[in-house]
Amino acid sequence: MAIVKGSPRAVIYTRVSTSQQGEGTSLAGQYAACAKRAQDDGVLIVGHFEETKSGALYQSRSELQKALALIESGEAQRLILSKLDRTGRDVDDLRDVKRRVEAAGAQMVFADGMTFEKGAVGNLTFTLMSGFAEFERALIAERMIGGTLRLAESGKQPNPKAPYGYYVWTKNDVIRGQCTPEQRGTYIVKEEEAKWVKPLFERLAAGESLRAVATWLQREGAPTRTGTPWNPGTIVRMIEKETYIGKPAWRKYKSIVDESRAERGIGIRYDVPRPKEEHFIFDAPALIDEDLWKRANETVKAGRFERSGRNTAKYMLTGYVTCPLCGRRMTAIPCRTGTLVPQRTNVYRCLGAVKKNAEVKRKCEFPSMIGPRLDECVIEALAAFFEGPEILEKAVAEFLAHQKIKSAQSNDSSRLRHVEREIGACRQREEIAATKEIESAMKGQDGSVFAGLRDQNARKRKELEIEKESLITRQAVSHLEVPVLELDVATRLLSALRDQSVPLLEKNLLLRPFVKIVYPRLIPQDLRVSAKAWRARGCPEPVEGDGKGHPFARHLGGCDIVLRFGTNAAFILSRHIVGWDVTFDRGHRKALVPRWETTLRVEEKNPLPQDWKKLSTVTTWAHKRGLY
Numbered sequence: 001m002a003i004v005k006g007s008p009r010a011v012i013y014t015r016v017s018t019s020q021q022g023e024g025t026s027l028a029g030q031y032a033a034c035a036k037r038a039q040d041d042g043v044l045i046v047g048h049f050e051e052t053k054s055g056a057l058y059q060s061r062s063e064l065q066k067a068l069a070l071i072e073s074g075e076a077q078r079l080i081l082s083k084l085d086r087t088g089r090d091v092d093d094l095r096d097v098k099r100r101v102e103a104a105g106a107q108m109v110f111a112d113g114m115t116f117e118k119g120a121v122g123n124l125t126f127t128l129m130s131g132f133a134e135f136e137r138a139l140i141a142e143r144m145i146g147g148t149l150r151l152a153e154s155g156k157q158p159n160p161k162a163p164y165g166y167y168v169w170t171k172n173d174v175i176r177g178q179c180t181p182e183q184r185g186t187y188i189v190k191e192e193e194a195k196w197v198k199p200l201f202e203r204l205a206a207g208e209s210l211r212a213v214a215t216w217l218q219r220e221g222a223p224t225r226t227g228t229p230w231n232p233g234t235i236v237r238m239i240e241k242e243t244y245i246g247k248p249a250w251r252k253y254k255s256i257v258d259e260s261r262a263e264r265g266i267g268i269r270y271d272v273p274r275p276k277e278e279h280f281i282f283d284a285p286a287l288i289d290e291d292l293w294k295r296a297n298e299t300v301k302a303g304r305f306e307r308s309g310r311n312t313a314k315y316m317l318t319g320y321v322t323c324p325l326c327g328r329r330m331t332a333i334p335c336r337t338g339t340l341v342p343q344r345t346n347v348y349r350c351l352g353a354v355k356k357n358a359e360v361k362r363k364c365e366f367p368s369m370i371g372p373r374l375d376e377c378v379i380e381a382l383a384a385f386f387e388g389p390e391i392l393e394k395a396v397a398e399f400l401a402h403q404k405i406k407s408a409q410s411n412d413s414s415r416l417r418h419v420e421r422e423i424g425a426c427r428q429r430e431e432i433a434a435t436k437e438i439e440s441a442m443k444g445q446d447g448s449v450f451a452g453l454r455d456q457n458a459r460k461r462k463e464l465e466i467e468k469e470s471l472i473t474r475q476a477v478s479h480l481e482v483p484v485l486e487l488d489v490a491t492r493l494l495s496a497l498r499d500q501s502v503p504l505l506e507k508n509l510l511l512r513p514f515v516k517i518v519y520p521r522l523i524p525q526d527l528r529v530s531a532k533a534w535r536a537r538g539c540p541e542p543v544e545g546d547g548k549g550h551p552f553a554r555h556l557g558g559c560d561i562v563l564r565f566g567t568n569a570a571f572i573l574s575r576h577i578v579g580w581d582v583t584f585d586r587g588h589r590k591a592l593v594p595r596w597e598t599t600l601r602v603e604e605k606n607p608l609p610q611d612w613k614k615l616s617t618v619t620t621w622a623h624k625r626g627l628y
Helices: 027-041 062-072 091-103 120-153 171-176 197-205 210-220 232-239 259-264 290-302 371-387 390-410 412-442 448-477 487-498 504-510 531-536 550-555 615-624
Strands: 009-016 044-052 078-081 107-110 166-168 187-189 253-257 269-273 330-337 343-350 515-521 558-563 570-584 590-603
Touching: 009 027, 009 062, 027 044, 027 078, 027 107, 044 062, 062 078, 062 091, 091 107, 091 120, 091 448, 120 448, 197 210, 197 232, 197 290, 210 232, 232 290, 343 371, 371 390, 371 487, 371 515, 371 558, 371 570, 371 590, 390 590, 412 448, 487 504
Parallel strands: 009 044, 009 078, 078 107
Antiparallel strands: 166 187, 253 269, 330 343, 515 558, 558 570, 570 590
């Protein structure tokens, strides 16, 4: 059909899971099929988006989101795809794509000729076909993991990537005749690499820094796997392997995909430890004894700061400060202040606020924090907390009273019993649907309806299990006891923190048993003092770096400190500015001095950005607390 003026506009989206895709399903083949469909329908192509990503992902597939944004903005009326499974392989995600396209008044078109009528029948057909796509992805995953599991159960290592100093016989080695089928998955020693392993562990156990060991390996010509120079990060990951003591493992960690993490600018995949009973332990030639392996790892973990060659770059709050807006870590940057007598100091800056180049925009607008001023805030907050232990009892009492009211209003006990009954019912319905699905398959009938019911109940059960954990946690914190505060230890800590002769590195280590996270706070807008208002009050022009001037007051309004008290609840110590007092110095000049307040609150969990997922929620939290 010819394309004429006023023809509908279309956007093409193509996707492959890997770069090695077969003929007909490659990106080029998909685009050719979609372009032919557009030409046959007489529509104008206004956009083409392609990407190489798994069909199990949805939110983190940026090109798909761009194509949908073009549809939702009204610039295109059709979304052309080669096949349904190229759009995705998750029922919920596919239905959401269809809903967004139809809500914009557009249409999904498939190059393979598949169509879905509007109405109940069309929606049912679309859901069933989406279920098949999801089922196919699950089958592929089961086949992949099934073979590796069988190999692991037979005592062979399925992971062909061996640590430095070892090699694992693979299937290709069997085909080439380099080893027998029985040797597949077993470890052998690579002598040209193994001779460096024991001296490396001995140097680390003796207290040498990671950088010094990396320099030694590079100077002595020790080969690396990739040909790149040795670096401390490679050595840290290397020495954690238990293969060196003859106990290689597999399936120690489970990979989790959380696409909501992409909104915070961090990776969507992360690993969590598996229970020990799920680990597979194999045999390998030991290159060192277990005692040396333990001593080296303990020395690296315990003496990380002390052994670093850059101790002068460590500060009291290094590793503790977190951005209150985006939840990223704030790094300490050394700088100098003062004009006549420059003094060395530091600032804490959010990693999301660092502009790496002209093309990359800042992801966070939180300003830098003067290091010594933030240190002072933390020390004064801890001093008020330690010197007034009644603040702890008051905070716990207020929290328990609030929990009692909330629990009575929500009727947690009856809700927990109801949720447990529903979980049992969902589990029973899953088993029935799975049985019916198997019976249908044995009779040669279509069992996709039962598969859909099974998946639906599985999703509902998971949601209820999450709610159950939340209710159990709420009941646990409802019986919270007042933590015991050792005043003699607190007194010694404050004395060390205030002692100028104590190194900053030692202060950093002393804070570890008490402080978990520090969130800096900005001065609320109504309490900020501009230079004009400063002069209007008759105060002298502030001097940069004197600690009383408006540059500091404009930025640092205090801090929130998450204390390390137990695991059932979060104890958040807050020191914040609440006003200004006008005072006179010896020269009878007016000066504004901030008035501070220290409070302690207890919550079920840390409500600050580290545990939050949506940036919009974090922004709302910041507005409510006057951060910007």
